[in-house]
Amino acid sequence: MGIGGSDMYRQQILDHYKNPRNYGEIEDPTFTHIGENPMCGDEIRMDVVLDESEETIERVAFQGDGCAISQASASMLSQELAGMAVEDLQAMDRDDITDMLGVDISPMRVKCAVLAEKVAQDGAEIYFGEKDIDRTTTEDDD
Amino acid sequence: MGIGGSDMYRQQILDHYKNPRNYGEIEDPTFTHIGENPMCGDEIRMDVVLDESEETIERVAFQGDGCAISQASASMLSQELAGMAVEDLQAMDRDDITDMLGVDISPMRVKCAVLAEKVAQDGAEIYFGEKDIDRTTTEDDD
């Protein structure tokens, strides 16, 4: 059959969903940002700490609510981001997320998968003054 | 084939179209009324003279412009009406007109065929105070 279904819920995703890594808050983050997927009701909040140079991500924590895809994606991303250059975060796209998840995401679920990535990217852009929004919302055409 | 086409234009109709009877005006008619078929641009004006009792039609004249069906129908009707009771005019319907024309009228042309009848009927109703309109226009559902 096509993509979707339990293919999409391989052990790794279910594991991250049931046992989210880096779940919680960071006391003094460099920046915090919240995003949602209004159609699905998924919500993600990300706290990010940058190093002194502000070029590299030191640590990330997230909190959220929503489907397994959105929450597992946030959990896995929080691990990937630790140690990553901000520049590399900004260069991430949908394909990087599906690579990270290790499964094909059905077209209707892509929004869920990329929510965390969008929140981290928008949070950084706002912090560096390149964007001016309150909340991130995923768009249909992402 | 279906109804329409030259079946609809038998000799009698073409004859009335080319040589309309009672064409023209009447100097002092009991009443005069005008109607049109806006979609087709057909126009008919009828002058009617009633007898003293106002129960019977004495004489009718018409003027008009439009397709063969509408004009032939007016010409034939002008003959039929002479001597007819007003009551009988009011009772006429679409079937009486197709009987008079002696041909089947295609559904899209019925409006043309009944224009003269409607003008005569509305003219009488207005004269007897049963209706209050300026002009007759044929409706789609006639």
Add this chain to the structure above:
Amino acid sequence: MGHSESELLDVERIREDFPILQREFDGEQVVYLDNAATTQTPEPVVETIADYYRTTNANVHRGLHQLSQEASVAYENAHDRVAEFIGASGEREEIIFTKNTTESENLVAYAWGLNELGPEDEVVLTEMEHHASLVTWQQIAKKTGATCRYIRVDEDGTLDMDHAREIITDDTAMVSVVHVSNTLGTVNPVSELADIAHDHDSYIFVDGAQSVPNRPVDVEEIDADFLAFSGHKMAGPTGIGVLYGKKHLLEEMEPYLYGGEMIKKVTFEDATWNDLPWKFEAGTPVICQGIALAEACDYLDDIGMERIQRHEEQLAQYALEQLQDEGDVDIYGPAAGTERGGLVAFNLESVHAHDLSSILNDSAVAIRAGDHCTQPLHDKMGVPASARASFYIYNTKEEVDKLVDAIDDARQLFA
């Protein structure tokens, strides 16, 4: 439900008319339980569509050639057929073909609401309204200064009729209410609401998107001023909706879309309007879709709307019972044993509705997950989304069993 066997649908026979039900995903035959979103289309309707293009296709109304006459007569008669289907004695003059239920709502909101509503007026809706009416009246109210009020939905998924009597007042200009809720399955007392509305000189607009396809509906018995529904939810094609309106109301209303076919006389300065229903059907209408919808009415009437209603109710009650037996399923709307439309919305406690729907798809079980275009109602229920199984004439108890089994698989996966 205690009906004799002879009254049940011959589902085997009916399924033969729907080749799509034979589709397999990864060797599993599809179990299509997304009928409240869209129903499947039986062969007689598909063939009517194909035949139309192969034998009769032409523009309508003003063509004098044979094809146009045939298309015109078929298209115009389709209005009468639909009128008959919902008991509208005014025939074609009370039936306007639109694109979908949503456009039918907007037609009245624009043609009547925008011209008639003012700051002193109130529009009464329900908390279970579909976005089609809720968003439409909300925005028209914003444009005109009118106020929207919402009849409360009780815990048991029914309307609080005391509240209805309280907020429908002499200030109410329009009551817009969904007949059968597409989320709760609740069958609302539209006839009673019509009486209340009329007592206060208000009009009532009934959203029949989930009732007309699934049960006998008689607009004159309800005394609805307006009623809307969609072809694609009643075995008809996409791209057609219906607006029923009482003749004298439609006559008084200004047109809404302008263009060809809806006019009588046009000059460079002004225009006058055609007769009903054409006044509201501007441009080349949904010709093939209208003719196909009439065929869908024949198809459904041949089966019998009362039997369809009972069939769906049986499936819904069966599904309710099965799901209620599990401890971890939250079911929305009236409980088992109460009257209901043929759909059940629910949430599995441990699995997000979107995940559930994706996983069910693995077993080829097609349900919908989301807010079903009732976001405010979902907010009130405290969930962002729910899963919904909805039934039609071709569904069986075995398919409900497959649904329950697939839910169990999801439960295991997430345990």
Add this chain to the structure above:
Amino acid sequence: MGHSESELLDVERIREDFPILQREFDGEQVVYLDNAATTQTPEPVVETIADYYRTTNANVHRGLHQLSQEASVAYENAHDRVAEFIGASGEREEIIFTKNTTESENLVAYAWGLNELGPEDEVVLTEMEHHASLVTWQQIAKKTGATCRYIRVDEDGTLDMDHAREIITDDTAMVSVVHVSNTLGTVNPVSELADIAHDHDSYIFVDGAQSVPNRPVDVEEIDADFLAFSGHKMAGPTGIGVLYGKKHLLEEMEPYLYGGEMIKKVTFEDATWNDLPWKFEAGTPVICQGIALAEACDYLDDIGMERIQRHEEQLAQYALEQLQDEGDVDIYGPAAGTERGGLVAFNLESVHAHDLSSILNDSAVAIRAGDHCTQPLHDKMGVPASARASFYIYNTKEEVDKLVDAIDDARQLFA
């Protein structure tokens, strides 16, 4: 016209795709010359429609099951396909599916015009506008206090461009102009009109109902702000129209129809809007019709839009020459030898157009008679109606000969 044989259409081959052309009335094979009203639908499009209902039918956008995913992808891609067909580089975001050209005009008139126009604004139309734009802008102008002005049509059926330059001023907010006239056949210089409009900070709306089906049209080459056309005039189904709009304009515009699919977030108090193009497609969209329209684009592109244009032009020129030879035929629009769309409107001096059409039907020749939704233009021409023969990809010179013969029969009958 001097094109080599190899450039001509293989009409024999094409006709095989249109079974309706084999229909006989009283033993006479139909000669379908009413293509400006509606074109016939080729088998690949009919099969796409039937296949859709037999294999893929489902509601779109938010379904997570396989059928809904397939339908969604097909429906969304159809927007891209149509964008490509008219050279819209913004892809699906610039393409809105409506019901017909008329609704596309109304969409802009309501969503932009009603909100933006005021008593100081002018809308410039042409005297040859179809009612779809003429009546729509006239009524929106009445509602907003704006003024409509009309670019004059010269004796030879072309626009008086000096007059255009005179009446398009800084007061002009919108220029709405028909690309190819459905009555005169005139091909208007829309690109030049776009430049004039833009010089005065006005927008331009191009009515492409008679151009997009019949010749290559590139919206960016024209620099049209909006363009509208209908599926049923381009080998597609009834019930679908297209509105192209420049992305930044569509983004700025308020929505027009309200309901499901067009919203992002809804509460009992307010709502926010979805992204393009869905913001303008409220409710269940014209799913099957959109997918079938994409197939029609493939069908026409396979033949080649330039070849289609040449084929129609040849037939129109041939018909013009034949009819001009008769002393008693009044022909409207540009004379033979001038550029023209594939249609010819005329009147036989002794026979009313309606009678002519009825009589032609006897020889199974299907033409249209009436005002072709250009009443004010007909008033200006001093006739209530005209006869119109219009051509498409499957018409032949022999069919034009049959038309001329049938006209001769009518002439005899009325002599």
